[in-house]
Amino acid sequence: MTxxxxxxxxxxxxxxxxxxxxxxxxxxxxxxxxxxxVGGWLLETNEFQEWSGMQQVPKQSVLFCYGDPGVxxxxxxxxxxxxxxxxxxxxxxxxxxxxxxxCDQARNKDxxxxxxxxxxxxxxxxxxxxxxxxxxxxxxxxDGIPDHVRQAFRKEKGGFGGxxxxxxxxxxxxxxxxxxxxxxxxxxxxxxxxxxDNRRELLELLQDIVQTWPIARVFLSGRPHIQxxxxxxITGAIMIPVIPTIEDIKRYLxxxxxxxxxxxxxxxxxxxxxxxxxxxxxxxxxx
Numbered sequence: 048m049t050x051x052x053x054x055x056x057x058x059x060x061x062x063x064x065x066x067x068x069x070x071x072x073x074x075x076x077x078x079x080x081x082x083x084x085v086g087g088w089l090l091e092t093n094e095f096q097e098w099s100g101m102q103q104v105p106k107q108s109v110l111f112c113y114g115d116p117g118v119x120x121x122x123x124x125x126x127x128x129x130x131x132x133x134x135x136x137x138x139x140x141x142x143x144x145x146x147x148x149x150c151d152q153a154r155n156k157d158x159x160x161x162x163x164x165x166x167x168x169x170x171x172x173x174x175x176x177x178x179x180x181x182x183x184x185x186x187x188x189x190d191g192i193p194d195h196v197r198q199a200f201r202k203e204k205g206g207f208g209g210x211x212x213x214x215x216x217x218x219x220x221x222x223x224x225x226x227x228x229x230x231x232x233x234x235x236x237x238x239x240x241x242x243x244d245n246r247r248e249l250l251e252l253l254q255d256i257v258q259t260w261p262i263a264r265v266f267l268s269g270r271p272h273i274q275x276x277x278x279x280x281i282t283g284a285i286m287i288p289v290i291p292t293i294e295d296i297k298r299y300l301x302x303x304x305x306x307x308x309x310x311x312x313x314x315x316x317x318x319x320x321x322x323x324x325x326x327x328x329x330x331x332x333x334x
Contacts, residue, residue, distance in 0.1 A: 058192055061200045064212055066180030068173065073164040077143040086141045090148055094285050098264060099149070100230075108257040109281045111267045112141060113274060114289035141289055142236035142268050149232050157229040161185035165237040173241065175248045176214045182233055183221045195223045218252060222259055231263040238269035246273070250280035257281075300325055 089095055089112065098110040146162045153160060161182045165173060187196065199220055203210040225231050233253070238246060257263050267277065268289070277284050304318060313321075 057197070057200075061192055061196060062184050062187075064200055064203075065184050065196075065217070066177045068163075068177050068181035070161075070163045070181055070185070073166075074143055074146060074162055077140065077164070078147065081140045081143055086144045089141055089144070089287070089289070092287060094287050095145075098266075098285055099152075099232075100264070107283050107285050108261065108263065109253070109265045109267065109277075109284040110287065111269070111274070111277050111284050112287045112289050113269055113271045142234060142266070145266055146234050149234070158232060159186055159189050159228050159230070160232045160234065162234045163236065165235065165240040167240040170240070170242050170245075173245070175245045175252070176212065176217055178235075178241075178245075178249060179214070179217050179221060179252065180212060183217065183224060186221075186224050186228065186231065189228065193224060193227060196220050218255070222256065225256065225260045225263055229262065231260070232266065233263065234266040236268050238267050239273050240269075247276065247280065250276065254281045296325070297322065 094110065098107065142162070142164070146160060149158065149160045152158060162185070163178055163181055165178075183196075187193070199212075199216055203212065203216075233256075235249075238249075241249065253265050257265060267284075271288075274286065277286075300322060304321065307313075
């Protein structure tokens with residue numbers, strides 16, 4: 048007996064075939080813990096405004112935001128009775144902020160946004176093919192699965208054991224999909240957490256995409272040591288250092304202190320001392 052899949056069932060199979068990664072789960076987690084207002088300075092820079100096309104047609108399609116481990120993800124021990132607590136400002140907050148800002152723009156502009164969060168704990172799963180497949184899955188959500196993707200899936204499904212998607216085919220599908228869209232933004236966080244070979248391959252493919260389709264723009268974040276890789280793979284990429292401002296740090300500290308589950312562990316003097324000393328210490332570490 049032959050079982051015929053409904054379109055919805057086939058759509059789900061196609062998405063799983065393209066990639067098992069679900070970046071939106073990670074985005075929701077980061078989004079839920081992000082403090083409103085922190086990192087907003089990035090959106091106001093001339094570099095970001097130019098890259099995003101809000102001021103004019105962008106001269107460069109790729110923007111890379113970088114920060115040291117003590118900047119992108121800063122941990123500092125508090126003194127006294129709070130010595131067992133940590134304060135962290137994460138680079139992912141900036142990436143999620145950019146993704147949300149772009150999604151807000153999509154309400155008034157015809158743009159499509161795809162995001163990806165790299166994680167060194169998931170390096171085996173985050174192959175180049177799976178990462179690009181996850182990006183393609185998100186681009187397909189705008190208008191549904193086009194014929195060129197559906198036909199590629201059916202062709203491979205009929206092969207020996209149902210062949211997995213190949214990177215070369217995936218790139219062709221991704222390019223063909225971008226060609227159908229008005230404007231595309233691809234955001235990738237924590238690029239330094241990729242396996243080096245995968246990172247090099249991914250950067251080369253992203254360069255291929257932006258060269259082929261000027262409507263595509265790419266936002267990347269990572270630690271400074273991969274700057275040279277970015278420069279080698281992507282000519283003329285815009286670089287912005289990520290340094291938390293004093294106001295960002297104060298806002299974050301206040302939030303953490305307000306949410307402290309043991310408020311009796313400190314008095315007003317200790318709280319005031321924390322708000323006076325810690326922002327300056329973190330700012331010095333970030334320079």
